[in-house]
Amino acid sequence: MGYIEELREIIGTRPLILVGAVVGVIDSQGKILLQKRPEGIWGLPGGLLELGESAEEAGRREVFEETGVEIGQLQLVDVFSGKQYFRKLANGDEFYPVTIAYFSKDIKNSTIKIDGVESIDAGFFDIRELPEDTSPLIKKVIKQYPKMFR
Structure with a gap:
């Protein structure tokens, strides 16, 4: 059982503040x-931080788990938080996400391998x-993200 599941057993569906990371991975063609x-x-690959994990580590881990792509250096884009991002899931769980957005052009392995669970497809797309x-x-x-495409 993971950290969030353990919290939910204690507090039920009451709102939580959950911290996650997403990464815009940019290939050599932009x-x-x-x-x-x-x-x-x-969407962008990403997910919630595990206990003891940095946001950067979570971003790299989630990109790899969800797409099979391995990345290195990350650059901070922005942090998204506030009541406008409140979510209530179908099961009743409520949360306010704090999403730390990064980008990376440091691709170590670009071979896409989806897991069929968290991702049913993945690919590189032109932002237009x-x-x-x-x-x-x-x-x-x-x-x-405009600076990442320069």
Whole structure:
């Protein structure tokens, strides 16, 4: 059982503040790596921090777990938090995410391998031609990334 599951056993569905990291991985042609989650939404690879893990470590781990792509150096883009990001899941769990967004052009291995659980598809996309079902939050995050495409 993971940290969040243990917390949920104690507090039920009450709101939590959860910290996560997402990474915009940019290839040599300036395309951004997106993953398609089982709900059918495209977004940046990322997820919640584990106990004792840095945000950078979480970003690298999540990119690898969800897409098979290995990355090195990360550069901070921005931190997204506040009541406008509040989420209530279908199971009733509530949370306020604090999302730390990074980008990386330091690709060690670009071979995409999806796990079929957290990701049902993944690929590199031109930022002017994102998939129709790209998360609105991710579109907002990507707008903060102009310096990475230079």
